[in-house]
Amino acid sequence: MTTRTSRYVILAMFLVLFLLPFVWIWSSALKSNSEINADPFGLPTSPQWGNLADAWTTGRFGKYLGNTVLYCAFVVPGVTVLSCLAGYALGTRRLPGERYLLGLFLLGIMIPFQSIMVPQYYLVRDLDLLGSYWGVIVPSIALGLAFGTFLMRSFFRELPEEIGNAARLDGAGEWRVFSRIMLPLARPGLITMVVLQFMFTWNMFLIPLLYGQDENLRPVSTGIMFFIGEYSVDRSMIAAGVTLASVPIIVVYLVLQRHFIQGMTSGALK
Amino acid sequence: MATTMIRSRPPLAGRSTAPAARRRPGDRRVSGYLFVLPALAVYALFILYPLVQSVYLSLTDWDGAKPHKTFIGLGNFDRLVHDTLFWRALWHNLIWVVLGTALAMAVSLLLAMLVWSRPRGFTVFRTVYFMPQILPAIIVGIVWSWIYSPAFGILDRGLSAVGLGSWSRGWLGDPDFALYAVLVASVWATIGLAFVIFTAALHNVDQDLLDAARVDGAGAWQRFRHVVVPQLSSAVTLVTVLLLVHGFQAFDHVWIMTKGGPDNSTQLLATYTYQKAFMENDVGYGAAISLVLTVLSLVVSLAVVRLRERGDR
Known part of the structure; x- marks a missing residue:
């Protein structure tokens, strides 16, 4: 039984390694600054719930979170719809020139965002999108398309073609075949797509750093950066900000964790 | 997440002979292109066009403001070859990619092996190990900046608690350690993904083969090396690509924790590109660095795709 015990010891060590930093920061969010300095690791003696309220209002976290939700509300459906359409066509029919189209999309998967960010920044500027919500939303949608198209294509390819053909014989148009028959069948893929894109969008950092520099456009990720700049000595305030930013996504994760983990593995394996 | 690859299409026996497909092939073709068009249009304008533009910009000395871009041929690349900071950034990137990939791979494989038999509490372990993966980089960055803080961080206090107080330092402020300190944070955040991929792959390993090897007297290491590893090969390839690609585009954690400093000791190609193009308005030169990236x-991705195709055969 010793191997079994030592196995649990190692597993538990890593459990602590992954969990402790968060517990530490969350508990710091409820302490005063003097308490953080005096006793960084103890639990808060008298929880300062006011810290969270301060971060929400004074730290403008309410605004930042609202922006993050707004970006998710536009980017996730945007990428999903476009990727489903393209993935469907590329996965279920042999279009002349399909190889080249796939090659083009594949290129977008292989190169990092940093490869295109310099010219893209000036493109967004020249299109007069800089300083508006669209300046963040549109490039984010474009950035998700390559991966999304390939992901959805791999799901549509697995559907039997006969189903669509049967509907066509009954006189259904191409749009009807897609929206009423094929798309509902690809639902597992759709869920994966939405979960992954939600996570990418919630976490995006460089795009809002470039295109959302305006105070009013900042999502949580870059918002915290500026927040730290302003309150660099106010540790309880920073901890409160981190808590506000991490708790919503962790709650979503815990509720939907099966989809997150399956999505990430199947997304990677596809 | 840059791992989706083209797999060769399975043979399509009887596909195009279906009656409906024969009935109106032109109609289906047109609608097929119409389905692709919206995605392609957005993608072409915001991804492909900038990609081509980056080549053009790298041949100019544009500063982002001048109305005319002056063509200077390979001038930027000549400058690049003689730029010691560029070579340092490239070197840091290589350290990052090699060390980071090896470390994340070793730890995640170890953890996946330990939960192979799905012991009690498996779901809890998996949920927690995967958690950093879903958090924004900014949170990972702040949490680790705190851990490394010389004033109140866990690391230094822990070291002095076990009598290694002389080792303590401001980890992110020390040019000799900053790169590794940020790398550890980044690896910590990526282990979860590699772990779940390995866990899924191990689930499919043929137990009969293992039992046969055990009966034949193979030791634990031999069983791992000769029975488990070969069956994991595609998962190993996949995780390698993921980590390599992530490694070359590393930006977020570095930017949040050190911004490339101190003394450029954590400067990577991506951060150097950002610094040149957006902070120093050296746009042409920034484009040249990004082209190296x-x-x-592309070379890494294509090499791995090749390798994988050869493995499949």
């Missing part, structure tokens, strides 16, 4: 990423 493009080529490196």
